[in-house]
Amino acid sequence: MENPESSPLKAFGRNVYRSFFRYGRLPQDAEGQSYAVFNNLFLHIHPVKVSRHSLRFSYTLGLGVIATALFLVLTFTGIWLMFYYFPSATEAYGRMLDLRSAVDFGFVLRNVHKWGAELMVLVVILHMARVFFTGAYKPPREFNWLIGILLLLLTLGLSFTGYLLPWDQLAFWAITVGTSIAGYAPVLGQPMRRFLLGGDVVGQEALVRFYVLHVVILPGLLSIFLAVHFWRIRKDGGLSHPDDNDPPAKGGAR
Amino acid sequence: MKKKNVRMQQPQMDRRTFLTALGFGGVGLSAVIAAVGNLLYLKPAVDYGPPSVIRAGRPEEYKEGVKEMLEEQRVVVVRDKKGFAAISVTCTHLGCTVRTSDAGFECPCHGSQYDNDGYVTGGPAPRPLDWYQVSVAPNGELEIDKSVKVAPGTYFKA
Numbered sequence: 062m063e064n065p066e067s068s069p070l071k072a073f074g075r076n077v078y079r080s081f082f083r084y085g086r087l088p089q090d091a092e093g094q095s096y097a098v099f100n101n102l103f104l105h106i107h108p109v110k111v112s113r114h115s116l117r118f119s120y121t122l123g124l125g126v127i128a129t130a131l132f133l134v135l136t137f138t139g140i141w142l143m144f145y146y147f148p149s150a151t152e153a154y155g156r157m158l159d160l161r162s163a164v165d166f167g168f169v170l171r172n173v174h175k176w177g178a179e180l181m182v183l184v185v186i187l188h189m190a191r192v193f194f195t196g197a198y199k200p201p202r203e204f205n206w207l208i209g210i211l212l213l214l215l216t217l218g219l220s221f222t223g224y225l226l227p228w229d230q231l232a233f234w235a236i237t238v239g240t241s242i243a244g245y246a247p248v249l250g251q252p253m254r255r256f257l258l259g260g261d262v263v264g265q266e267a268l269v270r271f272y273v274l275h276v277v278i279l280p281g282l283l284s285i286f287l288a289v290h291f292w293r294i295r296k297d298g299g300l301s302h303p304d305d306n307d308p309p310a311k312g313g314a315r
Numbered sequence: 316m317k318k319k320n321v322r323m324q325q326p327q328m329d330r331r332t333f334l335t336a337l338g339f340g341g342v343g344l345s346a347v348i349a350a351v352g353n354l355l356y357l358k359p360a361v362d363y364g365p366p367s368v369i370r371a372g373r374p375e376e377y378k379e380g381v382k383e384m385l386e387e388q389r390v391v392v393v394r395d396k397k398g399f400a401a402i403s404v405t406c407t408h409l410g411c412t413v414r415t416s417d418a419g420f421e422c423p424c425h426g427s428q429y430d431n432d433g434y435v436t437g438g439p440a441p442r443p444l445d446w447y448q449v450s451v452a453p454n455g456e457l458e459i460d461k462s463v464k465v466a467p468g469t470y471f472k473a
Contacts, residue, residue, distance in 0.1 A: 234411060238424060241409040256357060259363040 106291050114302035120195065121300065124188035129287070131181040136280060138174040146226065146270035150265040153228035178220055185216045197301035205293040208286055215283040222275035227267060236271070237263050367462040374457055376400065380449070382415055390447065390459060391415065393431075399469035401459040402433050403445035420444065432467050443467050 088094050095109045114120055144154050145164055162166035189209060190197055198206035225236045240263070244254040259266030294300065346419045376382075377383060377394040384404065386393050389412055393400045404413045404420065411424035419430040421438075428437035433444030448463040449471035 157378050225399045237411065238409040251377070255359055260362055262364050264364050266359065 098208060107293060108299055111299055112302040115300040122187075122191060124184055124191050128181060128188050130183045131177050132283070132287070135174060135177050138170050138177065139276065139280075140281060141170050142174060143276060148226070148268050150228065150268055153268060154228065154308065157227045158227070166313060178223060179301070181214055182220050185213055187211060192301075197303055199301075202293070202297045202301060205290060205297060210292045211286050212283060212290060215279055215286065219275060219279045219283070222271040225263070225271045226275065228268065232261055236267065240267075343471070362451060369403070369459050371457040371459055373455055374451070376442060384415065386412075388459075388461075390461065391407065391420075392457070392459070395470075398472040399449045399457060401447040401449050401468050403447065405445070406440060407435075407442045407444060408438070408440045434467065 067140045083096075083100060086095050098109060099119055143161065145167065147153060157171070160171050162168070175190045191207065192206065194210055221236075221239060225232045240254050243257065246253065255261070257267070257270060258264075259270050267296050350384060356436035361449070365388070369385070371383075371390075371392050374394075377392060377399070379394055379396065383393075384393055386395050389404050393402060393421070403413075403438050406413050406422040406427055407417050407424065408425055408427050413420040413422045413427070413429065416418050416428070418428065418436065420433065420439070421428045426438045426439065427435065429444055430436050433446065435441075435443055444467075446465045446467050446469060448460045448465050450458050450460070451471075452458040
């Protein structure tokens, strides 16, 4: 009789399991817990140790995390919407109506994408306000504040480009007015407007340009700068906390 | 023959610095060229928009004193004693379509007001409505060229 412990299948299963959970499923000691966190791709953005202040919910209100979660939700619902949406001046509006009425759960995806987008703009602005009021824009975090401003602009850009895609009256006139406002900028205004619209009026060209910006270029840029944003949080010593504002010890650098 | 005493002049720049500058310069230059190329690629080269020359029917179809709105083409054809005129109904403020009003035209978006000749009488519009060139095509139809602007008050006599 073969020993069940040494069967090749069992060994294979154990190997697979060990390659996923190298430090046991729930390590109990501090060292094991640290290893488990920084050897996991999805957890390693966390520092091994955080300040007690960072954990107080009322300090951050979780706004950065909420904004990131919304971005993920918008990415996935957006990819799902792309299966039915078509950026064509004759098709787009009908496809949007079909998503609302005919496609199973289409209205859920569309509404989650739409309301999530509105919420993301709001949350990103609130996050910026939180960072301002807690003084987290001050050195050494001033570079990350600039990255944050870039992320705000990209969020607004995504919001603006996405607004045209339903191709209804609201979308058409909003973008007509919005790009006309851009056209008032000195010197660069009119060329910028033509670049955005691909012509002189909002039409098929504008729809394709806004679509490419909305589904590829702006989310791509936002992902890159989001990574830089997280990386800077770690490099700048985690979230801002009250000890930051204490005067540095005599003769010692902070 | 006496050998001439040639002393090498101390070079202004050593080889390493020169090659480094050359390398960075080359990379920088190609980056600039690539950027310009990409911008040119994105510049709209072909106009896929609506045609700028439109036909507006035969002149006899317009009675004197009429203001005929061509909604698709965003232009209003005016006929009065002085002749024909084609006035743009694109608001000069932010591009909405103006509608005809008792006093002339008004914009539903931000409340710009114009008189019958398209001059601004109120609201945020910065300049009068555009007037387009009107002529008669060889087949006798009125032809409006939206790419040629004429001074307000320029009428075409059919």
